[in-house]
Amino acid sequence: MRRITLRIGELLAVLLVVSFGVFAMVTLMPGDPAVAILGEGHPKHEYAELRDQMGLNDPLLTRYWDWLSGAVRGDLGTSLVPPQGDVTERILGALPVSVELAVLGLLIALVLAIPLALWSAAHAGGTIDRMISATMFATLSIPSFLAGLLLIMIFANGLGWFPRAQWVRLSESIPGNVHHALLPAIVIAMMELALFTRILRNDLIVTLSEDYILAARAKGMPPWRIMIGDALRPSSFSLVTLMGISLGRLIGSTVIVEYLFALPGMGSMIVTSANQGDFPLVQGAVLVIALVYVVVNAGIDLSYGYLDPRTRRVHA
Amino acid sequence: MNQDNDLVLEVRDVRTTFLTPRGPVRAVDGVSMSLRAGETLGIVGESGSGKSVLGRTVMGLVSNSPTTTVTGECLIDGRDVHTLKPNQRRQLWGPEVAMVFQDPMTSLNPVKRVGRHITEALRLHLGVGKKEAHDRAVELLRQVSIPEPVRRMTQYPHELSGGMRQRVVIAMALACDPKLLIADEPTTALDVTVQKQILDLLASLATERNMATILISHDLGAVEGRTDRVAVMYAGRTVETSRTSRVFNNPVHPYADALLASIPRIADDPHTVLRAIDGSPPNMLNPPDGCRFAPRCRFAVDRCREESPELRDLADGTDDTHLGACHFPLLPARQEVG
Numbered sequence: 001m002r003r004i005t006l007r008i009g010e011l012l013a014v015l016l017v018v019s020f021g022v023f024a025m026v027t028l029m030p031g032d033p034a035v036a037i038l039g040e041g042h043p044k045h046e047y048a049e050l051r052d053q054m055g056l057n058d059p060l061l062t063r064y065w066d067w068l069s070g071a072v073r074g075d076l077g078t079s080l081v082p083p084q085g086d087v088t089e090r091i092l093g094a095l096p097v098s099v100e101l102a103v104l105g106l107l108i109a110l111v112l113a114i115p116l117a118l119w120s121a122a123h124a125g126g127t128i129d130r131m132i133s134a135t136m137f138a139t140l141s142i143p144s145f146l147a148g149l150l151l152i153m154i155f156a157n158g159l160g161w162f163p164r165a166q167w168v169r170l171s172e173s174i175p176g177n178v179h180h181a182l183l184p185a186i187v188i189a190m191m192e193l194a195l196f197t198r199i200l201r202n203d204l205i206v207t208l209s210e211d212y213i214l215a216a217r218a219k220g221m222p223p224w225r226i227m228i229g230d231a232l233r234p235s236s237f238s239l240v241t242l243m244g245i246s247l248g249r250l251i252g253s254t255v256i257v258e259y260l261f262a263l264p265g266m267g268s269m270i271v272t273s274a275n276q277g278d279f280p281l282v283q284g285a286v287l288v289i290a291l292v293y294v295v296v297n298a299g300i301d302l303s304y305g306y307l308d309p310r311t312r313r314v315h316a
Numbered sequence: 317m318n319q320d321n322d323l324v325l326e327v328r329d330v331r332t333t334f335l336t337p338r339g340p341v342r343a344v345d346g347v348s349m350s351l352r353a354g355e356t357l358g359i360v361g362e363s364g365s366g367k368s369v370l371g372r373t374v375m376g377l378v379s380n381s382p383t384t385t386v387t388g389e390c391l392i393d394g395r396d397v398h399t400l401k402p403n404q405r406r407q408l409w410g411p412e413v414a415m416v417f418q419d420p421m422t423s424l425n426p427v428k429r430v431g432r433h434i435t436e437a438l439r440l441h442l443g444v445g446k447k448e449a450h451d452r453a454v455e456l457l458r459q460v461s462i463p464e465p466v467r468r469m470t471q472y473p474h475e476l477s478g479g480m481r482q483r484v485v486i487a488m489a490l491a492c493d494p495k496l497l498i499a500d501e502p503t504t505a506l507d508v509t510v511q512k513q514i515l516d517l518l519a520s521l522a523t524e525r526n527m528a529t530i531l532i533s534h535d536l537g538a539v540e541g542r543t544d545r546v547a548v549m550y551a552g553r554t555v556e557t558s559r560t561s562r563v564f565n566n567p568v569h570p571y572a573d574a575l576l577a578s579i580p581r582i583a584d585d586p587h588t589v590l591r592a593i594d595g596s597p598p599n600m601l602n603p604p605d606g607c608r609f610a611p612r613c614r615f616a617v618d619r620c621r622e623e624s625p626e627l628r629d630l631a632d633g634t635d636d637t638h639l640g641a642c643h644f645p646l647l648p649a650r651q652e653v654g
Contacts, residue, residue: 211422218377218417219437219488220409229436233427309472310426 011298018290019071022283023064031277036080067283076284081276087284090269095288096170098266101257102250104181105188106243112189113196113239118227120197121204133201136194148187148260155183167263184261188254192246199242203235210234233307240307244300248293252286323391324495324528325351325374325413330388332366332373341600343369345552346388353495354526356519358539358560360575361549364597367532368418370549371498374530375413376405392496410441414489416518418501420481424473430457431469433488441492456487460517479510483517490521497522498530503538511535515542536579540564548572551598551608554627558638568630568640571609607643619643 033056034047051057055066070077076087116136120129139147156162162183168176207213208231216230217223255267266285273281305312332344344366351357359367372378374390376397390397392412397405417423424433434456435449444452450469457465460483473481482502489497499518503511515531519542522529533539539546540560547557548569556569567573574593595612598604604611610620620643630645631638 211417211419212425214377215415215417215423215485215488216425218375218409218415219491220406220411220441221436222403222406230425230428234425308427310474 007298007302011294014294015291018294019068019287020064022286022290023067024060026279026283026286027060027063029274029277029279029282033080033277033279036277036279071284071287076287077280079273079278079281081273081278081281087280090281091266091284091288094264094266094269094285095251097167097264098251098254098258099292100170100177100181101185101188101254101263101265102247104178104185105250105254106192106247108185108189109192109196110243112193113200114232116197117200117204118232120201121208121231122223122227124201124205129201133198136197139190140194142190144187144191145256145260147190148184148257151183151187152260184254184257184263187257187260188250195242196239200235200239203238204231207231207235236307237304240300240303244297247296248289251292252289322353323350324353324355324393325349325530326389326391327374328389328391330370330373330386330390332369332378333385335383335385336601339601340385342552342603343600344373345603347547347549347552347554348388349547349554349557351496351528351530353528354522355545356522356529356531356543358543358546359530359532359549360534360536360539360546362534362575362597364600365549366552366600367534367549368500371415371500371530371532375409375415375496375498376400377409377415379405407441410437410492410494412494413496413498414492414494416482416485416489416497416499416502419505420478420485421505423485424481426473428472429469430471430473430476430484433473433484434491437488437491453487453491456491457484459490459521460484460487462487478506479514482506482510482514486514486518486521490525493525494527496528496530498532500532501534502531503535504533511538518542536564536576548575551603552600553608553641554639555609555642556638556640557627558631559636562631562636562638566638568638568645569609569642570613570615570646572640573646607641615644617644 032047032051033054034050038046038050055063058066067077074088076091079085079087079090116132120132123129163180168180170177204227213226213230216226221229252266252270254265255271257263258265258268266289270282270285272278273285327347327349329346329348330344331342331346334341334343347366347370349357359370361367369378373386374397375392376390378384378386379398380386386398392408395408397408400408424430431450431453434453435446438444438449438452439446454465454469457468462468462480462483468476468480468484473484476484482505486502497518502518503514506514515538518529518531521527529543531539531543543560545558546560546563547554548563548567548571549555550571556563556567556572563572564576567576571593574591577591578593580588580590593612598608598611604621606619606621606623607613607616607625610616613620623643625641625643627639627641629637630640
């Protein structure tokens with residue numbers, strides 16, 4: 001119990017530092033919010049009044065406090081640019097799209113990477129192992145916009161299997177949603193797949209030289225049971241860590257895929273709002289991404305205890 | 317010792333060669349041996365003499381592969397493990413032959429509970445249900461003298477001491493009641509105080525089950541008094557083999573003699589200088605011609621460096637065989653005692 005409390009305290013401290021960083025960084029961005037709201041060509045005093053009204057002339061820490069206390073209550077302010085909506089609402093609209101794309105993409109990558117890595121490691125140095133790694137590196141070297149375009153051309157435009165430039169929310173229709181999300185998720189999966197396969201394969205090869213693998217063989221266990229039952233779990237540390245980082249990263253950075261498929265996700269929202277100088281929206285979005293990042297990685301940390309019982313502390 | 321002609325293991329002229337980037341390494345180079353039910357054979361030698369590879373080759377854990385060549389025959393219960401298909405070979409591992417490994421710190425999977433290690437073999441080979449496998453595993457843990465066996469079942473290996481872990485490894489090896497147990501340096505990684513307990517445990521379990529045992533060790537003290545016969549290995553070959561007491565009291569090969577002379581004895585005066593064997597074992601990428609021990613042998617003459625000595629019976633008229641591979645055996649250096 002004490003450990004969990006400590007853990008949560010740690011998390012909050014990290015979030016506090018991150019939120020200040022986000023706030024300060026966005027404040028340093030060039031551009032004047034007053035100009036963003038009113039547009040150009042107004043008299044100087046109007047801008048000054050608006051800045052005063054918005055509290056932009058207050059000291060940084062005061063402004064940070066105002067923003068943070070709002071954020072804690074779920075109020076991230078109002079967007080500066082039309083349709084000047086509530087920032088929290090805008091984010092809640094875009095976040096599920098990004099989370100779904102990232103999670104679906106990672107799942108696809110994982111489902112493919114695990115068997116590929118198991119096969120490669122079990123036959124390390126063989127023809128198939130080399131073919132798999134060559135294919136993976138080829139995939140890795142294709143830029144995602146190109147891969148995305150190709151997939152769209154083949155599967156959406158050519159074969160007509162998938163829709164394009166549309167989005168159906170999960171709440172509207174689950175099959176419809178998956179149908180729309182699958183192709184962009186595959187593009188995301190392609191970027192992660194090569195890395196996942198490689199990391200897991202290499203860790204598996206190290207694990208396979210352990211004595212307990214030999215001991216399992218000496219018990220007469222079939223090779224596939226040894227791979228899955230004995231080797232996989234102790235080999236998955238790097239993969240799980242990488243997945244945590246990928247998930248956090250993907251939520252804010254699937255911009256290219258979002259543009260290609262015209263999806264209303266976080267990435268494109270941040271890019272647009274940053275271009276328009278929409279400070280509250282950028283701040284809010286980056287804060288939410290940071291929150292997801294921190295929480296996901298805390299979850300990953302906790303999963304180490306499952307992966308390796310030796311890292312569990314005896315005094316819980 | 318069982319006198320019936322029930323050979324559990326018969327090894328004929330086995331050779332194991334590893335193909336390394338620097339050339340072939342003949343780790344085991346023409347070893348023969350046989351073992352009856354209930355019999356215990358000690359294999360002794362320095363590190364790198366090929367004892368562990370021999371143990372693994374005998375049970376087929378090391379077998380023909382792109383990087384390994386095995387020739388000769390290893391018959392377990394009459395079947396040559398190296399001509400069997402991999403899945404047939406796996407069926408032998410557990411019910412026919414099992415191995416106890418050197419380091420209990422690394423030979424148990426850190427993410428698997430103690431119980432799983434034992435029950436999975438039981439369920440695989442004997443096809444027993446979950447409940448029965450659990451009960452049998454508890455019984456096995458009890459047989460290897462692990463206190464509170466039921467609680468141990470759900471613990472992880474790191475929660476147990478080295479000696480306890482080695483007992484788990486032994487229980488794991490014994491799970492499917494093998495006819496042959498190969499113990500590869502089973503006490504090398506353990507505290508001295510625990511070593512004797514583990515060796516005695518192995519010996520009593522072998523007797524109870526009438527199991528043939530191969531005890532591989534560099535520790536002559538571990539082998540003396542616990543084995544019926546002993547084979548001394550040097551550079552991949554058997555240089556001497558006979559009844560344990562004969563080899564210990566009356567070694568015929570200068571290497572065996574030197575090895576025995578290097579054991580400190582309680583009867584020695586205090587501060588007696590330990591007798592080491594000069595030089596080091598040969599590089600197996602390029603072993604010397606003739607007798608492989610010749611470069612380190614104080615009796616070596618030209619013939620030793622040119623002509624490789626065959627293993628031959630050097631027993632002088634007694635009913636036991638005493639094989640030695642030396643042109644000039646130390647006979648009769650000392651009279652056999654006991």
